Amino acid sequence: MPQLVRQSGTAVWAQIAIALRAEIERGLDEGDWLPAEPELAARFGVNRHTLRRAVDELIAEGLVERVHGRGTRVLSRGLIYGIGRDTKFTERLAASGRTAQVTLLARDEIVAAGGVARRLRMAEGTPVLCLKTLRGESDLPYALTLHFMTGAAAEAARSYPGGSLTRHLRAVAGITLDRVESLISTRLPLPADALALRMPRTQPVLRIKGVNACRECGVVQEYVITQFRGDRIQLSVEDPEWATEDQGPYMEVRPQP
Amino acid sequence: MPQLVRQSGTAVWAQIAIALRAEIERGLDEGDWLPAEPELAARFGVNRHTLRRAVDELIAEGLVERVHGRGTRVLSRGLIYGIGRDTKFTERLAASGRTAQVTLLARDEIVAAGGVARRLRMAEGTPVLCLKTLRGESDLPYALTLHFMTGAAAEAARSYPGGSLTRHLRAVAGITLDRVESLISTRLPLPADALALRMPRTQPVLRIKGVNACRECGVVQEYVITQFRGDRIQLSVEDPEWATEDQGPYMEVRPQP
DNA sequence: TTCATACAGACGTCTAGACGACTTATGTGA
DNA sequence: TCACATAAGTCGTCTAGACGTCTGTATGAA
Known part of the structure; x- marks a missing residue:
């Protein structure tokens, strides 16, 4: 996994959050544990505090949860309730x-x-x-x-x-x-x-x-x-059958000039 | 304003959050600015990072908001709990x-x-x-x-x-x-x-x-x-007519012994 | 075998310092 | 007087290190 190529204008933690989110959505299942914070920090080449700030973001999105003494775990994508x-x-x-x-x-x-x-x-x-x-x-x-x-x-x-x-x-x-x-x-x-x-x-x-x-x-x-x-x-509401997986930040639309 | 008397078992930032919340609810109005972070940190006798962690909590509650370059402002109560x-x-x-x-x-x-x-x-x-x-x-x-x-x-x-x-x-x-x-x-x-x-x-x-x-x-x-x-x-859903005002923390039930 | 203990590893918190970015007020020059 | 440059103050971010707390496991004794 390559180190992060930092872009100015965006906080490092935000870039790491994006990278982690993509990684989780691509390769991790519900219940899987993320690598430990020190390991991830080393991988991205940042301080552990910075990495934690990125993970805070994923927690705020409901994507992962921290468990004291164990690690950080990917959460379930959710349930459709009719x-x-x-x-x-x-x-x-x-x-x-x-x-x-x-x-x-x-x-x-x-x-x-x-x-x-x-x-x-x-x-x-x-x-x-x-x-x-x-x-x-x-x-x-x-x-x-x-x-x-x-x-x-x-x-x-x-x-x-x-x-x-x-x-x-x-x-x-x-x-x-x-x-x-x-x-x-x-x-x-x-x-x-x-x-x-x-x-x-x-x-x-x-x-x-x-x-x-x-x-x-x-x-x-x-x-x-x-x-x-x-x-x-x-x-x-009405027809639970069609409800499907899609989650995450919904599609963004570029404003017209 | 006295310094914080730290209690073991509760994180310092959590105690500061409680103190700040009380202070805001007692003496500050919507739109008022909190003292600057360095000043608050000094008052509570903690590092600025620790103080920020406390303020993060109040932000998460919707009580205040940070404005870059200006300060931290008390939000409208009606808006939040409206x-x-x-x-x-x-x-x-x-x-x-x-x-x-x-x-x-x-x-x-x-x-x-x-x-x-x-x-x-x-x-x-x-x-x-x-x-x-x-x-x-x-x-x-x-x-x-x-x-x-x-x-x-x-x-x-x-x-x-x-x-x-x-x-x-x-x-x-x-x-x-x-x-x-x-x-x-x-x-x-x-x-x-x-x-x-x-x-x-x-x-x-x-x-x-x-x-x-x-x-x-x-x-x-x-x-x-x-x-x-x-x-x-x-x-x-279904019958909009019966929807009424009741809001706020919903009724609490005391657990049975 | 069973239980208690010790330990390693993980997250949680706190401190310290530095610098960047943004906002506002101030002062200077035209 | 006005426009602009500057400075000061505020939050935003990142680094570095230390230690606490919690969990699961390995170890050892009973």
Whole structure:
């Protein structure tokens, strides 16, 4: 691998970032480790600090992540998540040959207020069950979800031990939830959420607020707020099939003179 | 201002970031300049590099921004934590009594490749028209869009001068485009895009890739990549009506013991 | 075999100094 | 008065070195 030919006008770290990005996209797979910082610094003929500045950039793009004491690892290119009627996260992933884990982080009884009450079509002060779950695959968290549940769904969720929530609700109460409405926004995560998702605080999350109704009785029984890691998830509306790989800085257009 | 009392277990830069954040929130207004880096470094009794690392953190939070040659400035709070307006796409603005401006930034002929060719259902190498537009309201940009067009839409867009693209296409070619598919993701903006949107690089954008087909003939004629300022926009799927104000750190749940 | 320890290697942080690039204010000359 | 050159101040980048913290592995003792 040749040394970098420095161009004036562009910071060295920026040139190294470009070189590294190309190298990663060409030759490295998800999960691969980059060479160690001292080695890369030597290869590019720069100080380790300068190299770190370049890697900082790739981290900011969500391309790689640093793991203290181990190294720098190439991240997954991401997952396409379709927004539609169907709310089955685990089964959807399984269908695409991936194994999803759902971990129950917290279960709590609260009273509905503001947005929660409105979305669940109930009076403020009504008690609702609140679950907090973490979804991911093979130890890589994708999403952090807050579930506000009422009615039969809440009853059934009181015994939910983790794993597929869809399956549990079906098994225990014989109900299925369908997505009625979704609202999508983005933001930087709260520190605690970034920690749970094991992502840098500087990477945005996609936040989907969804209202789910019971298919059998038609009553709204769940309001979910899901935060997806922005660097691992894309949301597809309508037709998930066509969603493909393309990522990275999108095509640039030269302005007309 | 007292020197920092260093606590072991927390990086010095993190402690300085906390101190600075408190100081800014207590005593500084939007637009105020922070003391210069050497001065702050001296005040906290650390090297300038360490101080910069702390300021990097505040920048990542969107609290301040650095201006080369001038200093570090406190950003507008409203801009960062401002309430996103529910707006599906631009035309909805007019419906709600607001005036949206569309500025044509660039027009270019390119050849379709990769994702563009696939979304437009055409062979790679086929020429397409590419427009870059900036949408906003009264000088506040909120979306940057790249349009890849073909067929009659492209023909009509060659004379597009800015303003409502929908109206232009209808007037010139008598066609209307309908959204067929959407793919939503989030990311931090490219520097150039952040500049165009006049937002900090550290605030995420919502990126929507959309495929539009001609209503009259049913043929896909446009592929758009729109980047919305994440702090000004929420996307609604299905039922926009229920989208409301609630924002801010979403409800926190205390973990069960 | 099992467990605890030591060690090497990786990233994390901090310091120190130098110089470049950009902005603004100042002062000088026409 | 105006235009321009200059200087000072600010952030931006790069180098160099040191040491801390964390992880995985190898080693040795029980």
